[in-house]
Amino acid sequence: MxxxxxxxxxxxxxxxxxxxxxxxxxxxxxxxxxxxxxxxxxxxxxxxxxxxxxxxxxxxxxxxxxxxxxxxxxxxxxxxxxxxxxxAKYSFVDESNIPLEEDLNQEQEQEDDESAINIHEIENLIEQLPERYKLVFKLYILDNYTHDEIARELGISVGTSKSNLARARQWLKTRIEKMQADKAKALW
Structure with missing residues (x-):
């Protein structure tokens, strides 16, 4: 070639x-x-x-x-x-004025290998994200777009992009923690 x-x-x-x-x-x-x-x-x-x-x-x-x-x-x-x-499949709501319940930058250590979440489960969770969060999450995390680029591409504000990303992370974190807890319970 x-x-x-x-x-x-x-x-x-x-x-x-x-x-x-x-x-x-x-x-x-x-x-x-x-x-x-x-x-x-x-x-x-x-x-x-x-x-x-x-x-x-x-x-x-x-x-x-x-x-x-x-x-x-x-x-x-x-x-x-x-x-x-x-x-016009997706509608974006400016939620930048709604405060988050907790700091999303904290990372939690994985408790136990048996309760670990595999990549397929994470991919499935990403697909379950609300549409307005999923698109921003994928652009930022998977395709390395900046918030400025996302805002420009989607016709939303930078604040909305940041808010949607933070909410996507929170949504995922909550569900991952629940899955880990459920797996840990199943081991007992």
Whole structure:
């Protein structure tokens, strides 16, 4: 396979063989990004294909200052967010004035290996988050967006982004603690 720089150059020239190579090289990772936001294979495939169309259309804007995969992921996430906005599927409420019950920056040590929560259980909990929290959580935690970027992309305030993230963390923390307690009880 050609070096990534050659593939990108070929894509910038509109060569189909280079586009195919780029697609084959990164589609598994980008499909995982799409699936993380939709949890529906068909919808994820639609987002993947639409995202690649945008990638090929905008490949000339890639500056080469960072990894192409990060740039492509950003284009893909923006494509998904644009789709969400078009559907008007999510509504965001400004909850920045509502105080949190406890400091969310405290971390609790895991009590016992037997009561440990596995990654699949955490992924399931993330999917159960209220929609307005889930999208902010995924953008911030999984895709490394800043609160400014999230606010701009979702049309919400930075305070709302921070509040939604804090509430998502609190929501997850509460449920994880309950799961751990339930597992500990089951061991007795």
């Amino acid at each position: 050609a070096k990534i720089e050659q593939i990108i150059e070929g894509c910038q020239k509109g060569r189909r063989d280079a586009q195919k190579q780029l697609y084959e090289l990164f589609s598994p990772q980008l499909f995982a990004v799409c699936l993380r936001y939709t949890h529906n294979r068909m919808e994820a495939e639609d987002h993947l294909h639409e995202g690649y169309l945008k990638i090929f259309d905008k490949i000339g804007q890639f500056s080469g200052r960072g990894p192409v995969e990060a740039w492509m992921r950003r284009v893909m996430v923006n494509t998904i967010l644009e789709s969400f906005r078009k559907k």
